Amino acid sequence: MTTPLVVFVLILLLPLFMASWRTSLLGLAGQGLLMAWMVYDRAPALGLDDGAALVDLGLLRGLVAPIVLYRVLRTRGVPRRNDVIPPNLLSWTAVLVLVLLAFRFAAALPMPAHERPFVAVATAALLLGFFVLATQVGVFSQMIAVFRIENAIAMFTLGMPAEHDGWWIRGVEIAVLAVTLALFRWYLLALTPPAPAPSEEVP
Amino acid sequence: MSPALWLLAPLAFAPWLRVRGGRHASALVAVAAMVEVAIAALISFEVIPGVELAAAGDALTTDATARLFLLVIDAIFLGITMSAWLRRRVNQGVPDRGALDGLFAIVFLVAANLALVTNHILLAWLALEVTTVAAAPMIVRPDKPGAIGASWRYVLFSTIGLGVALLGLLCLTRGHDPAAAGSYFFDELARTRAPAGDGWRPLGVALVVLGIGTKLGLAPMYTWLPEAYDEAPSGVAAMLAAVQFNCALVVLLRVLQLPDALDGPAPGVLLTMGLASMIVSAASILATRNIRRLIAYASINHAGVIAIGLALGGPAAYGVLLYAVSNAFIKAILFISVGKMEHHYQSKDMRDVGGLIKDLPYTGLFLMIGTFALLGFPPFGSFLGEMLILSSLSATGQLLVFAGFCVAIATTFVATGRSVFPMIWGEAKRKATWPRQTAVGSLPKIAFMAALVMMGIYVPPQLNALFRDVAAALGAH
Numbered sequence: 293m294t295t296p297l298v299v300f301v302l303i304l305l306l307p308l309f310m311a312s313w314r315t316s317l318l319g320l321a322g323q324g325l326l327m328a329w330m331v332y333d334r335a336p337a338l339g340l341d342d343g344a345a346l347v348d349l350g351l352l353r354g355l356v357a358p359i360v361l362y363r364v365l366r367t368r369g370v371p372r373r374n375d376v377i378p379p380n381l382l383s384w385t386a387v388l389v390l391v392l393l394a395f396r397f398a399a400a401l402p403m404p405a406h407e408r409p410f411v412a413v414a415t416a417a418l419l420l421g422f423f424v425l426a427t428q429v430g431v432f433s434q435m436i437a438v439f440r441i442e443n444a445i446a447m448f449t450l451g452m453p454a455e456h457d458g459w460w461i462r463g464v465e466i467a468v469l470a471v472t473l474a475l476f477r478w479y480l481l482a483l484t485p486p487a488p489a490p491s492e493e494v495p
Numbered sequence: 496m497s498p499a500l501w502l503l504a505p506l507a508f509a510p511w512l513r514v515r516g517g518r519h520a521s522a523l524v525a526v527a528a529m530v531e532v533a534i535a536a537l538i539s540f541e542v543i544p545g546v547e548l549a550a551a552g553d554a555l556t557t558d559a560t561a562r563l564f565l566l567v568i569d570a571i572f573l574g575i576t577m578s579a580w581l582r583r584r585v586n587q588g589v590p591d592r593g594a595l596d597g598l599f600a601i602v603f604l605v606a607a608n609l610a611l612v613t614n615h616i617l618l619a620w621l622a623l624e625v626t627t628v629a630a631a632p633m634i635v636r637p638d639k640p641g642a643i644g645a646s647w648r649y650v651l652f653s654t655i656g657l658g659v660a661l662l663g664l665l666c667l668t669r670g671h672d673p674a675a676a677g678s679y680f681f682d683e684l685a686r687t688r689a690p691a692g693d694g695w696r697p698l699g700v701a702l703v704v705l706g707i708g709t710k711l712g713l714a715p716m717y718t719w720l721p722e723a724y725d726e727a728p729s730g731v732a733a734m735l736a737a738v739q740f741n742c743a744l745v746v747l748l749r750v751l752q753l754p755d756a757l758d759g760p761a762p763g764v765l766l767t768m769g770l771a772s773m774i775v776s777a778a779s780i781l782a783t784r785n786i787r788r789l790i791a792y793a794s795i796n797h798a799g800v801i802a803i804g805l806a807l808g809g810p811a812a813y814g815v816l817l818y819a820v821s822n823a824f825i826k827a828i829l830f831i832s833v834g835k836m837e838h839h840y841q842s843k844d845m846r847d848v849g850g851l852i853k854d855l856p857y858t859g860l861f862l863m864i865g866t867f868a869l870l871g872f873p874p875f876g877s878f879l880g881e882m883l884i885l886s887s888l889s890a891t892g893q894l895l896v897f898a899g900f901c902v903a904i905a906t907t908f909v910a911t912g913r914s915v916f917p918m919i920w921g922e923a924k925r926k927a928t929w930p931r932q933t934a935v936g937s938l939p940k941i942a943f944m945a946a947l948v949m950m951g952i953y954v955p956p957q958l959n960a961l962f963r964d965v966a967a968a969l970g971a972h
Binding site: 400401403418438441448449452465468471472475478479483 | 624692
């Protein structure tokens with residue numbers, strides 16, 4: 293496992309144990325930026341395809357998405373605390389079991405050794421995304437789960453042999469992701485009620 | 496230029512929507528749909544001279560699967576938009592939904608067509624994603640507070656389902672040739688068998704089945720569907736049920752057309768999801784009193800029948816196609832009729848409606864015909880399709896599934912009849928006035944009904960050849 297992948301796993305896990313929406317958004321930003329760095333590290337002489345990947349991972353997932361969601365939640369005055377998974381020993385154990393399962397699963401698949409850690413980390417990210425989705429009913433937490441799953445898929449493609457779907461398909465992907473993000477912002481605004489104003493203390 | 500690129504033509508109408516300020520949005524969308532139907536017919540019947548069908552590695556294809564479903568979804572989309580336009584002409588009280596919804600409808604149409612003609616797996620996935628993003632805002636209605644929640648759940652489940660499907664598609668590209676760069680083209684993947692002991696292709700197919708199954712409304716990821724169909728305007732519900740459903744189905748068909756696709760866990764997954772969907776939908780139809788939800792649960796039931804047919808592979812392929820195409824027309828007829836009924840009675844509760852055949856004769860008639868076709872009565876194509884799937888079940892020795900299938904179908908039959916027939920023939924519950932019902936306004940539904948009967952009695956040779964070619968690609972002899 294390379295250092296960026298170890299850091300990625302930590303970024304996946306930390307927001308699950310720290311129940312704050314700011315940490316969740318920081319986690320998303322960290323995932324996007326780290327994946328962008330991996331793309332850059334893999335091919336410092338950037339082609340069109342890599343450039344598009346950087347825009348997708350670094351700019352859109354790493355910066356724009358967390359900032360857009362942050363601004364909505366701030367506008368709505370949402371309280372700090374936001375549990376991404378139920379805060380109990382069972383959930384925390386389940387998280388660790390899922391990570392272990394992901395690594396065992398990747399070990400069983402036929403593939404070159406250097407691709408295995410990417411698949412393991414992507415599978416862990418995917419399973420944790422589904423775990424968040426399965427345990428939460430709030431719109432924001434569900435959005436976090438969706439972005440975690442999308443990032444898991446992006447991580448899966450990062451470990452694949454140099455494929456070439458072409459920069460134009462990446463371009464369409466970026467456009468669709470941007471529109472989806474705008475749609476998410478709209479839903480979050482519409483479905484998150486403003487926090488009640490603090491009542492004045494009566495002496 | 497590939498003729499499939501002509502299918503982008505309706506996008507040219509988008510600037511007009513802005514110029515006209517949405518005043519005639521439904522008329523413009525109907526014209527755009529007419530253009531698309533004309534192009535689809537040219538492609539499907541190969542009347543464009545000198546057209547080369549897709550060669551290996553082309554991003555677009557006009558194979559039999561694309562040609563069959565292009566005709567179906569474009570004709571249905573045209574019928575839905577014509578119906579909306581005619582309804583607004585007859586009844587001035589029905590508001591036009593404006594330029595933005597017109598734009599979404601056009602983008603939805605083009606993306607749906609692209610999903611059918613693409614040979615590139617990422618492009619197919621993107622096209623499905625665009626249909627979702629375009630349809631989601633159309634579900635929202637200002638006068639329905641629950642619609643935005645339904646729209647969100649639709650987007651949530653669709654995004655998750657398509658994400659899983661994308662993962663499956665990516666696994667397929669890995670399974671293609673581990674030594675070299677994987678192919679992203681369906682036709683190239685279809686020419687190669689997975690190496691012995693390669694786990695990627697079975698895993699990929701199973702993930703695509705799970706992911707696309709969510710888009711089709713198969714259990715266990717079906718909860719978005721009744722809510723979205725219930726809250727969306729009737730035309731949008733028809734688009735989701737008849738158009739988008741078939742786009743997702745085509746992507747699934749393309750994956751199941753790959754060699755070895757049914758050698759792994761996919762048939763088991765399809766059978767389980769199919770049977771579970773039929774049982775869940777039958778129980779839900781028994782419980783509901785909401786006509787839109789009833790049709791939505793019936794859609795889940797249809798998805799279940801199709802999944803079971805697909806699990807059987809070649810022997811049931813022709814029946815599955817006939818069933819899928821027939822059901823697209825049935826759902827369009829039913830949602831359009833229910834939209835009119837709902838506007839008339841201001842209620843979706845079936846207990847509030849009675850004597851429909853006297854009160855709204857055309858709507859009552861089409862609701863009756865649609866329900867008979869929904870229940871798989873002859874002479875409709877759904878009857879023939881269902882019989883072919885049932886006989887394949889028995890021929891392949893799947894007797895337990897056969898028994899479950901029959902119980903679920905019988906329950907659905909009784910539950911639907913018990914709720915819908917009193918609405919059509921029962922005593923009138925409420926006196927209401929309605930400007931008028933014209934035969935012209937019912938033209939799209941008449942065309943849909945003719946198509947349904949045609950598929951049950953006589954399929955024209957050119958169309959039958961398309962059905963047979965697609966079935967052959969799924970392994971039918």
